[in-house]
Amino acid sequence: MRSRPRTRTVVLLVSLVGAVALSGTALAHGGSLRSSPARSLSIPLWLFLATGGGVVGASFLLASFVTDRAFIRSVEEYRRSVSLSETVVRGLVVVGRAVGVLGLVAVVGVGLFGPREPLANLAVLVVWVAWWAGFTMTTYTLGNTWPVLNPWRTIASVLPSLDRPYPERVGAWPAVAGLLGLIWLEVVSPLADAPRLLAGVVVAYTVVTLAGAVYLGTDRYFERVDPVSRVFRYYGAVAPLYRDDDGRLRFRIPGTGLESETLVDSRSEVAFVVALLWVTSYDGLVATPPWGDVLRPLVGLGAPAALLYPLALVAGFALFLVLFRVAVRRGRESAESYLDVDLLARRFAPSLLAIAAGYHLAHYLGYFVELLPTLLGVLTAPLSPPAPRAIVLPVWFDGFELAFVLLGHLVAIWVAHAVAYDLFPSRMQAIRSQYALTAVMVFYTMTSLWIVSRPYAAPPFV
Template structure:
């Protein structure tokens, strides 16, 4: 009997089977006893690439080149529309939905209490403290991966939202002119804090930072409303919302539906203002920045500049702010050029708003490359912290990653890149009536996407070390 599923559906299913096989392959990973080394940025970064350089360069170059040709090869609007509109209902109803939500809220609040408590009173050794493991392996790595690989579960888990919704609020109107700029500033501030302070190595400092974050977050949610604050100003909620838009599952009152990852982005309307674009670029830059400062090249560069008499924090600050402005400026320049190459009367801002969502696929791919190995290594410690947060193991286990993990890192970045190019391709054909306009409008954005990807691939090829002067 002939199948009604799209021809590419079987390929997707095969890839899914391959992914499952990879997880079974994790059983082959060696297990070692963790030392008292800190869980920090250097651990989250990729290790030295363990694949032949010629294969690395050939694979990366071939995929990037193929993605650049995509815009000029696939021009059948009907095919693009049929692929992009595919979806499948997974469940007509969500049994016990309310009970699951209540359980998730309890888990979120309990997790926050445990993290703060163990941060202050637990052992001040990061690999043996549940607070550090739960925050960096559980939330920074694991939960974020769940959000863009499955769907956004943060609204139910968010402990600050749960608390805020139980308390009366002043109900002030959130200033529309602020948009998501507070979330942009908050995200950059969190990344800066993680980079230049030992918050990922000193549990008590981490607990103090979380208490300060809790005060600011609850004050904002109660001054305005939880809905407006967590939709616009809270950097964690906005981060998970943006990453969640890449996930394949969508929850609604009618049940759960499945779409290919990221295919909801073009019509999601998640990007509508300049602040949204700035936030997406910040997601890409923060991973690039943390990746650079934990490489030998980054450490040598920073050490050389400090050797000229420049204070370390000034060097880090200039690199952090300057790099972010460079990434953001490159995307805005692409929007300016796309208006000319596409020969359209649409403003550069409109072009930027429409082509910014595909960048989330690049951000997700780079996060997966940056944190997947880190999460796998600390998986025994994470499970132990969840099961028994008050009696941690004196000698926690750490999984040693085999050499083929380097290939996964490359694949994650390249898959994110190809998905981003396809989404930009679909957006262009949805925006312009002319095929020539649709093809030419993509060129500047594809160049920027290639630049982001090349930088990411370059960083993962470098050996990682502790960041200079702040480790």
């Protein structure tokens, strides 16, 4: 990730927050911040999943036989400049950095010394509702402002640096391990219910991050090692707003940034993209009743629950990665191409980011809207917050969640289609190269839809 400050700043997040402040409230959930209304499908589950998978398959056929290279190129190359004066840019950057640092201080301070109730504590609401739900959504729907808002990067920029070299052979594997570790910690520990514990984890993360930045240098650490920065960098490639190589703010058709040849440039970065896709599914999977139905008998037979959670996390990641690489290899064989498998994996992997973004939006939009009044109330009085209140979402809102899952997969199909036309000289080669990948995407679609369609159930034994 480049060190040049981005102009897409916290103003975008504030605008989003204001836009969804609606009426119709009720008491919020107690205890856990996780909330998802129970769903009951009016059609058989198999038909629901088959329909979702069929939509993705049909979109592949439509893209394959209706589009041509000229049309794809016109979509890829569509760009428009966004004008902002340098004075405004510098002002927004200063404000964004200040907001990031003050937010970090508030999370630690209020987390340690504020109210113990999670829905009354600013730290819990800022981390889970404002940041991981609300802000993350802006990174793929608007643009990546994290390089400006990142409080650890701002602090590290004024610290001395040893500027030690980073071993190239290590690649992005520390970021992969860091992402899996953070998701495991989020699932198995009561971080959403225990403000003191959350503040302690944030302090520990701060110490590790600043130590790494001092050792390697700010730019190198946040570009190569930090998993959070890498998540937002990749999500930012889905967004319509971005900075070009000359530092100009530009607009593009959403998703076309995923077609870049340099976005993913190693096996380890392919693994990180797959990990990001998997953890969005894993986070939802462990909060479904079937997960508990599988886990309880295993624990009853003597299997330690503390081991089953990380085992499932790593096994699912390995499965998703193997499926993707097998699909790429089979696609190469179907296209009768001599292109390197690793090259094909690097070029096709970014398409999975659209799926991850769509699932994140489906998973967290309702959660964010529900708890927005509580967040705004606590922001006005962090040490003596009002009673928590939440928006009651109508039943039809579930349709948006399912639509977002499908939309992410449809964008992924388009990106893979455009990349295939860029890689292969023959039209039929390009189409055949996507057969296996489309099949895997259909599997991903049906998995995501199944998870989203399940009612929420607290993960057992944690």
